[in-house]
Amino acid sequence: MSPWTLAQRLAAFVTLPAMILLGVGWFWLDDPALFLKEGHTVETVSVLLLLQGVLCWFAVHGREGWREWQIPALLVLFAAREMDFDKRLTDSGLLKLRTYTGDAPLDDKLLGAGAILFSLLVIWRILRRNAPGWWRALRQGQPYALAILLAAALTVAGKTLDGLGRKLLDFGITLAPHLDARAGQAEEWLELAAWWLLGLSIALLPAARAQGPRAAPTRD
Template sequence: MARPFSLTAREDAETSGLLRSFFLYALIIVLAVFVDALFFAQDASLKREGGGLETISAVLYLVGVGLFFKTVPRAFWSSLWQVPALLLLFAMREMDLDKAFTSSGVLSTGLYRGESSLGTKLIAGAVVVFVLVVLYRMMRNGLPSVIRALRAGKAWSYLVCAAAVAVVFTKSIDGLGRKLLPFGIEISAGLDTAASTIEEVGEAFIPVFIILAILARWRGRNA
């Protein structure tokens, strides 16, 4: 009779640990924005390229990569390499590396229709293929695992879903005013700015959910 009680106690401890970690990372995000506003922004937008929000998002994705290799047993690396690869791609996207070396982003069709060199197009195309492979492996290998874990009530699967919802939500409100114009809907500049702010802050929490999912799934486990 002691076994169920011990399991419940462990689950309670894990939940408390995850909540503490969530608030810790939330505090880190707030501090990053505060330091940026105090020392670096100089009256510029906190949502600017290379600002505090973008920087802390990139850093948190890299933390997720490091945490993966620290907590996930080496035996699983070959089957789960797409997880740190996706986190690294997100970090590079936050640092705008997707368009740092080309006239437009590697995912932009304009790059391949334009006058870029053949070498640039081949390298960019290879990056796109790699992204597609990562996404395919996430869907083929990751989605069934998440569904099974959801049915079993595993905390990590809910955190993965939270990250996915945050991705969809933030992308849907990015440039909200511009997206609504074709439907004849015009929103105020203030509302558009508010949506942009929510989008940037929401993006900063995506890696937090992923970090917590990794912790919930692998910390203290060997399988």
Template sequence: MMNRPFYWAIAAVVAVATLVFFVAVSLEPAAQKMLMREHGPIEALSAFGYLLCVAVMAKAGGSDYVKKYWYFSVVLVSFAAREMDFDKAFTNVGVLKSKFFFSPDVSIMGKLVSAVILGFILFALITIVRRHSKAFIAKVFSFRWDPVIWSIGFAGTFLVVSKSLDGLGRKLRGWGIADISPEVDKVASLVEESMELAVPYLFIIAVLAYLRSQRTA
């Protein structure tokens, strides 16, 4: 019974993401472009959601929680930075592209700083996997799914699918599989952006549900 608000919250976030997609599909091309453009309202709300999740962790969990689970904050802030295109903000070559480290247009210092930052983020991701993946997988296969499992499950699925759909036409052409129409590529992009919008808010639900379960344990 006490988990019901979290289940409703998960359903609401998924419903809002679905609604955003259908609204975007129904818009005129100019309005679609405005809504889904780089640094547009959807990306801004996604970035805000990740930062809000960090703030919720600090407020609801306290300083001890943030210190204990510092790696979550690191990854969430990096996701927010990615949504705001910080990886491309200071150079013509995106930091997340392999050619960044071989480009003559990027200084040695720039490469070193970027390598340290990316290494720290990678270390945080590895720490998450090492500390939590075993318990998470065990819960999944126990089939006793609480709001934490549901929210992280949806968020993880949305992340994987959205990243797969990002630049779908370009990826398929690169793999020599197929050449899709611009309309299909546009729909794939709208699905991607709608899913990415939901992810940080699902993480917020996971944080709140986890803290609630710890207090009532």
């Protein structure tokens, strides 16, 4: 199979199931308001897209994909965050400062510390091993690199909108409830688009590799 054909098939694998599930979810729910709620269609599709990205990674690299395990690990961490595992495993949440400064059980603190250290290791490996190749590809205008950049921008925008009303209160600004709700809905859509772009960026890797080693992410 040519790299271009593989890239096209993986792109379809990432895109078509998500579109079908979103369409079915929209018409299946009795209350359309649930579409964007936690545990329903958009969140489910978001997790699916991230796991599809993991499958695409190994479809492209095979067993060699384990050498750069930090990439699928990052996607799994994002999926776990989407499913609120950081809140399910402890009473106060693994990402809350009070878990470590308060009276939380020692087991919770150790679990949280381990999760944070693992996340930092994943980020460090990506910055050390993958970021230089991505930067070269971005300067060349490679589609996969542009998709990653856009995904990062959408993720930042989404996190900015998350809890916008609460954040603005710190500056003495009161946001109308309906606007706060709209911001939360926009955040869900932005994250969904970001996860699709990450999966798409991996799907496009075979095409990038076909153009030469400097067009694909490599260890610097």
